[in-house]
Amino acid sequence: MLDIAHNVPKNHFEDWQLELAAKLLKDFDSEEHNLLDVLHFFQGTFGYIDKELIPLLAKFFNLSRAEVHGVISFYHDFRDEKPAAYVLKICQAESCQAMGSNKLTTELKAALNIDFHETSTATDITLEPVYCLGNCSCSPNLMINSQMFSRVTSESLTQILQGLTEEQHD
Amino acid sequence: MSLDKDIDFGTPESKNQVLVSLEIDGHQVIVPKGTSIMRAAKQLGTSIPKLCATDNLEAFGSCRLCLVEIEGRRGMPASCTTPVEADMVVHTQTDKLAKLRKGVMELYISDHPLDCLTCSANGDCELQDTAGEVGLREVRYGGYQGENHLAATTDNSNPYFSFDASKCIVCSRCVRACDEVQGTFALTISKRGFESHVSAGIEESFLASECVSCGACVQACPTATLMEKSVIEQGIPEHSIETTCAYCGVGCTFNVEMKGEQVIRMVPSKKGKANDGHACVKGRFAWGYASHKERILKPMLRSSIDDPWQEVSWDEAIQFTAKRFQEIQQQYGRKAIGGITSSRATNEEVFVVQKLVRTAFKNNNVDTCARVCHSPTGFGLNKTLGTSAGTQDFASVESADVILLIGANPTDAHPVFASRMKKRLREGAQIIVADPRRIDMVESPHIKAVAHLALRPGTNVALINAFAHTIVEEDLVDWDYVNQRCDKELFEHWLAFIKQANNAPESVATLLGVDAETLRQSARLYAEAERAAIYYGLGVTEHSQGSTMVMGMANLAMLTGNLGFNGCGVNPLRGQNNVQGSCDMGSFPHELPGYRSVSDDLTRQSFEQDWGLSLDNEPGYRIPNMFNEAISGTFRGMYIQGEDVAQSDPDIHHVEAALRSLDCLVVQDLFLNETAKYAHVFLPGTSFLEKNGTFTNAERRLGRVRPAIKPRTGKHEWQITMDIAQAMGYPMHYEHSSEIMQEIARLTPTFAGISFDKLDREGSVQWPCNDEAPNGTPIMHVGGFVRGKGAFEITEFVATEEKVTPKFPLLLTTGRILSQYNVGAQTRRTENNVWHPEDILEIHPHDADERGIKDGDLIMLKSRKGETSLHALISERMQPGVVYTTFHMPFSGANIVTTEYSDWATNCPEYKVTAVQCKLTDHISEWQQHFLDYQEKQNTTNKVIPA
């Protein structure tokens, strides 16, 4: 009897992606300390670290599945799901906080109906916290993919979100 | 009787020779350098509160409960991670510390369900104890309101233990136990901070993960998070009895923890020198068969094997047996009856069976199931070194630099030893694996063999000769050692043989399927290592050249000076718990206890004097002879102690025919096994939980088996044998099994110093144990060989008769898996079946492709001997041309397919090489159909008629 759900996410990966990953791996040295480099590289290549990659990585580095999973889940940098079309990072560091990013974050979470590190499928937005975007003089800041939005207010936030939805429906 | 708990010193023992003196709470203590303050304190009897530390794991320093104050140092360091220093002055209890600890404890408890009274660990929980120790009385954080983990779910997927995440304090002891002790790395701490939690695999269930269910994490867990289901269901045990595992040849020491007469759990004991507090899924969890409903508890008779069984009294069963045996002897002569001893029985039980045969039966027709596994070990090591046993203790592997593993799969067959070996490999030792399959020791998390010599089955001897040839040719011989310790003449003779060009790696590379340079490199690595050890298993012995190979390995070890020291040796990994013991006890047609020939007058006389009658000086029948003579009608009665020859022996058709021709077959076992289908008398045996005696493991270690409960059958097995002897007119009498051990010690020089008293005192002892070695002998041949000078034996490679042909183009080799044990009589009757419900056929993708075979297809496996159907598993572990299966399930009939070929010296069957063909099929084989029909029929005839 199984009480716990197998929450290994469904296989998003297709066979060709796995084959590609296996091929790309060959260029790396299988010393354990290279694991982080490879993870960054795969995240760059595929946008996230699919669960299907874990057994492959485990075998390559002579580690267990659990160990590789442990490393991936320890770092917030690594995503274990396909990212949404938009990654919205809202700054949580001191200067932005002082300028009301807490309130904005609450509003944002409510508007998208998600928490940090989650994806709203309706809008295809993933929400992430970030700690200083290096633009403190124009706080509060948020960034969507690589575009910066500064001096954000509740009103401009609504507009930004609206813009994103419209863009999608175009 | 009380519950015997190992003391937890918090951190591992330091092996450092230098001693350090310090003061803890005003008391002086002297400990080895490298000891933690925590351990030093415990040595004084002072417990420092702790949660993340336990003494079989490296200190981790995460819980911050074990803080202490050290005079002259700032801050409060963790005592588990701080080593002692000379003249340190430590305080473990101050007001400041008490406050801090209380604060830390409060944080833990605030996120913990406060249902201690109804918790399965109530009374056996370190969190509870520690909360008490730090004097926690109130929790300010109101855990139930704040963010907490109380709703986390429970994973019940493992049949033996559950994981209740709501009780987890994330101390990571389980993760570290899986890594450091077991070496499987199945667990991790996933995420970080408040979100951190234990994850099996990639957030999988325990059952689906890499977990092998050894139970180390359950034992390490300080809370009820990981807990045996038997404890959850039946409560905390109140007393315990120390005993020895009855499964494999590792011989782990356990505490049987009980509640009244009920066994609650088996916990491996840190006092056990063979296992050091570790266990595997079989010994730790698979003991439920002892109370399985199919167990037979009353003696039974029937006059023909087609009749139903009739329950009778012990007296009637014994009189019937004695009378039948005597009638057979009157009609067909003294030699028409015999017996087989069991490697699962205790030394005492085996000893009396061979004594029964030699006294009451008046012949030497006694053999043992070791015939079908390690008889070549006894023969080969005796011939070359002078003792029929492995040369080291298990701990020796901790000093090996290079390990040569041949034909053994320890992670499945000897799991606890495998964990020890893996630990050594993680410390940097190197391993060469010679095995047709890519077993876990070749490649698994943190283990990588320097070479995998994937040789063709049946070519071991050519391999070992190529090693020796290389070492001689490249002058890597340890000349001093050979000159001083080995027989010169034999060596010269051997040297001329091994130098022959046909032994060169280049000559045998094609035959082996391993390239010459790899062979040479491996030979060099072995020869040049400071300490090189050979470990081997049935992949060596179960061949037509099994004995030759054993001698070849002994030659190699002598050649390189790798015998007589720690970290070296030639080490058989013996299969059954007491296979070493059953051989030691004289279960051979040609040898009396202690491997002494029946034709040696002096030895015989000593037994004759003690036993009060004269003994036959001619060897009796081996098992294969018994079967042949049975078929030809001259051998007609057999007493089989706990062995299922009708499943385990090769060429089953032949075995069945033999058993069918007997006038009287007496089977003594726990269950109506396959052999019992042909029996006339069934004598119910006892499980290890009921036995009182000794087992001898693969390192010659005698451990006590102590009765946790009374014999459920009303009789100890030695009493049954004794009663038969008496009924046949031989006055055998013992009041207690310890008297049998006294007799063994009296008559066998290597056991002279052994007694139950000594074992109870010492825990366990490795033979030889006598006046010269009163505390036993961990390592043999120190300073010189038992036989005098080491004997190099010629080991000419002779290919087996069993060859692939166009009709049978594949080679079948057989083996074992972790969760099942041998013929499975016990493990099949436990929940271990979740891991292995049936035997399957492993086949290389290439061979599968050629035959259109896909994963899960039903395959007909056919040899010239017979055929059977199995489901296929396509596996890259196999090499092309070789298929593999296990023989745990009677219905698989793996031994329908194996052949009559056997080792030239000892008749050990050639299980490891059979030429076969595989093809897709849609039906089971005729034999299997017959098996089912017969089973059906027996279910009717087996209907036991109560007394």
Ligand code: SF4
């Ligand atoms: S039972 Fe053994 S293998 Fe399984 S997770 Fe626990 S320690 Fe690891």
Ligand code: SF4
């Ligand atoms: S399961 Fe037990 S041992 Fe593992 S982290 Fe939780 S409390 Fe510690």
Ligand code: SF4
């Ligand atoms: S089966 Fe072997 S390894 Fe497992 S617990 Fe028993 S003796 Fe130890």
Ligand code: FES
């Ligand atoms: S604090 Fe937000 S950008 Fe620097």
Ligand code: FES
């Ligand atoms: S026991 Fe020392 S920090 Fe946990």
